[in-house]
Amino acid sequence: MDLNEPQLRTVNVIRYVTPLREGGSLPAIAEADDGFLYVLKFRGAGQGAKALIAELIGGEIARALGLKVPEIVFANLDEAFGRTEPDEEIQDLLKASVGLNLALHYLSGAITFDPSITILDAKLASQIVWLDCLLTNVDRTPRNTNMLTWHKELWLIDHGASLYFHHSWHNWLEQAKRPFMQVKDHVLLPWATELEAVDGEYRSILTGERVNSILELIPDDWLSEEGAFNSPEEYRQAYSQFLLTRIEHSEIFVKEAQHAAKTTI
Numbered sequence: 001m002d003l004n005e006p007q008l009r010t011v012n013v014i015r016y017v018t019p020l021r022e023g024g025s026l027p028a029i030a031e032a033d034d035g036f037l038y039v040l041k042f043r044g045a046g047q048g049a050k051a052l053i054a055e056l057i058g059g060e061i062a063r064a065l066g067l068k069v070p071e072i073v074f075a076n077l078d079e080a081f082g083r084t085e086p087d088e089e090i091q092d093l094l095k096a097s098v099g100l101n102l103a104l105h106y107l108s109g110a111i112t113f114d115p116s117i118t119i120l121d122a123k124l125a126s127q128i129v130w131l132d133c134l135l136t137n138v139d140r141t142p143r144n145t146n147m148l149t150w151h152k153e154l155w156l157i158d159h160g161a162s163l164y165f166h167h168s169w170h171n172w173l174e175q176a177k178r179p180f181m182q183v184k185d186h187v188l189l190p191w192a193t194e195l196e197a198v199d200g201e202y203r204s205i206l207t208g209e210r211v212n213s214i215l216e217l218i219p220d221d222w223l224s225e226e227g228a229f230n231s232p233e234e235y236r237q238a239y240s241q242f243l244l245t246r247i248e249h250s251e252i253f254v255k256e257a258q259h260a261a262k263t264t265i
Helices: 049-064 089-098 122-135 181-183 195-205 208-215 232-248 250-263
Strands: 010-019 028-032 038-041 072-077 099-105 145-151 155-156
Touching: 010 038, 010 099, 028 072, 028 145, 038 049, 038 072, 049 099, 049 122, 049 195, 049 232, 089 122, 122 181, 122 195, 122 232, 122 250, 155 195, 181 250, 195 250, 208 232, 232 250
Parallel strands: 010 072
Antiparallel strands: 010 028, 028 038, 038 099, 072 099, 145 155
């Protein structure tokens, strides 16, 4: 497990390859100036910077826990892209996303994880369920697993639907102590039989220092789109308090997951 401080590279988008229309926010495959292809998530999409913040926090927490996530990078988008795109919807999205966006390394040749074909061991299933309960990730269901098999290993993608409390910030600290009721729909719940062991391990890894080092990666201008708090630092402190409170009371979401597993058998 990599214990170094998290760091994100910054790349410049040089070519828009193709939209991924199965995504509600219309992400795209794009080429960057480092020669690699990325799945580009746009700041100008429907959920704005909040989806990018959730993607960054969720992905980097997963990585800190030793789970496999494609490399996440900041992606600069030049205003020239919006001028030549013939599709009006995509053109508007590109124009609204000039500047810093987020992208994940494109796993060429990867296939969607299918639980009817590949059964995960209990430890890995429990790790992923625990992560998604922490993040309140509603988007890891049989209908849309958001997991890929690449080079015979399981990779987690798309955490943009996590941390849904931040779309309104209503009673956000209360929500930190609530069970994650949607865990009943988690695709891996039937195999997550080692949640208590994972809970102890993961609580020791996700220290305040580690969580805050991830939050420091969030660009200031992504944290200033509304008036819930007065400064980017206050936003980071709120995210930190939410996550650390949730980790401290993790037995609440662990018990809910165990209960959901029993009632869905």
